[in-house]
Amino acid sequence: MNVKDGVLFNGVRGVILRAMASIEPIMEASGEFTITSVKDGTHGPNSFHYVGCAFDLRTRHLQTPERVESVAKELRETLGNSYQVIVEKDHIHIEISPQWVALNGDPRKVA
Numbered sequence: 001m002n003v004k005d006g007v008l009f010n011g012v013r014g015v016i017l018r019a020m021a022s023i024e025p026i027m028e029a030s031g032e033f034t035i036t037s038v039k040d041g042t043h044g045p046n047s048f049h050y051v052g053c054a055f056d057l058r059t060r061h062l063q064t065p066e067r068v069e070s071v072a073k074e075l076r077e078t079l080g081n082s083y084q085v086i087v088e089k090d091h092i093h094i095e096i097s098p099q100w101v102a103l104n105g106d107p108r109k110v111a
């Protein structure tokens with residue numbers, strides 16, 4: 001696992017650390033496992049990034065949209081219902097799912 005310079009992990013939730021650990025085999029097999037954002041960066045006003053409940057993965061090594069979708073599918077299968085895997089223009093975004101929030105509460109409201 002690699003972490004891009006400047007990425008902030010302070011306050012990252014256990015649920016996200018567990019996701020990072022569980023996807024390691026998939027991402028290493030894909031050719032690169034680089035986390036490009038956790039609590040840092042600029043995201044939507046209601047983003048789970050700000051409460052340590054989301055992270056981004058580099059995808060440029062995958063080269064084609066088809067490879068990105070294929071890896072995203074593997075990530076969804078491995079991560080299960082507690083997470084959402086969203087393919088963005090130049091990265092894959094992973095955050096806690098509505099099901100996780102229903103069970104555990106919305107960390108944006110208690111943070």
Ligand SMILES: [Zn+2]
Binds near residue numbers: 043
């Ligand atoms: Zn993101």
